[in-house]
Amino acid sequence: MGEKRIIDRAKLFIYEHARLLDRKRYEYHFEGGSKGAVIEALRAYQNSDGGFGNGLEPDLRGPHSHPIPTEMALSLMEELNSYDVQILEGINSYLREHTLSEGGVPFSLRSVNDYPHAPWWTAEEDSQPSINPTGRMLGLLYKQQTRPEIVQEEYFIRSVAYVWRYMEQERPVGYHDGIHALAFLQLTPERERASQYQPIMDQWLSRPDTMERNPRAEGYVHKLLDWAPLPESYARKFITDEELEEHLQVLITQQQEDGGWAIAWPPVSPAGEQEWRGLITVERLLTLKAYGRL
Incomplete structure (x- = not known):
């Protein structure tokens, strides 16, 4: 399938x-759109408490x-290499109020139970921190320089201490914990200090059951391109050139007849499925572009 055909579909x-x-993400990356238009679309998901939901x-x-949508907002700004100061100030305020006493944020909050949600989001309690999304959230707040003083916040210092305790006492359970x-x-x-844990993470990534190496595997699995x-992804060094080429070729063939890519889990609703597919389709295009296939 030609490159133009992939993008056109x-x-x-x-x-x-x-x-x-x-749509604004697609326009920015592929049609000369602006970062500002993406930021304005993102802003609509932010609540008055500074966190993200909706x-x-x-x-x-x-x-x-919720914590994970708030981390997703940081990740989207990182994708643009553009951290909006107002959005950051809101996130800082949200984390100041919702970081747990021992540091970190929960995976999910009990308020999720009152609205439609995928079953894995159901929260019987929300008093325990989770490396997902605390790890990447802290990493991105370290990286951004729009509001560098955030890393001096008391809640931030507590959360960093939590992540170091996690690294000392636990190991990732699956893809989501691992990437955070x-x-x-x-x-x-x-x-x-980080270098002390790199061999441990490298050993974990090298295990045959950590990364799914079958590009045609079905179900909720995370393949090499995930x-x-x-x-420049950290895990790239654990993937051979032959494996990479095979996964890229299969990814191209998995574009659906309607032009989008499918999700690998049961959707909450038809609207939720289409929203996820739009998000993932942009992600797949970005991966193909980054590896020179578009």
Whole structure:
């Protein structure tokens, strides 16, 4: 399939089905659109408490702020290399109020139970910290320089202490924990301390059951291009050139007839499925572009 054909089909899908945020992301990356337009679309998902909700994570359909959508907002600004000061000030305020006493934020909050959501988001309690999303959230707040003073906040220092305790006492359980632990270790300024845990993470990544190496595996699995969506991704060094080429070729063939890529889990609703597919279609295009296939 030609490169232009891949993009043209994806473009039709995005404009037919994707939400405004992902249309603006597509426009920025592929059609000369502006970062500002993406930021303005992102801003609509932010609540008065500074956190993000309102379906930014399409499997969380309720209005309330949650930790993972808030981390997703940081990740989207990192994608643009553009951290909006007002959005950051809101996130800082949200984390100041919702970071747990021992540091870190929960995976999910009990308010999720009052609205449609995927079953894995159900929260019986929300008093325990989770490396997902605490690790990458802290890493990105270290990296951004729009509001560098955030890393001096008392809540931030407590959360950093939590992540170091996690690194000392636990190991990642699956993809989501792994990418958040890795993001923290890559972005923390405590380089000597981080280097102590790199061999442990490398050993974990090298295990045959950590990364799914079958590009045609079905179900909710995370394949090599999920671990290394960009050539500079940390996990890329654990992927051979032959494996990379095979996964890229299969990824291209998995573009659906309607131009989008499918999700690998049961959707909450038809709207949620289309929103996820729009988001993922932009992600797949960015991966193909980064590896020189577009």
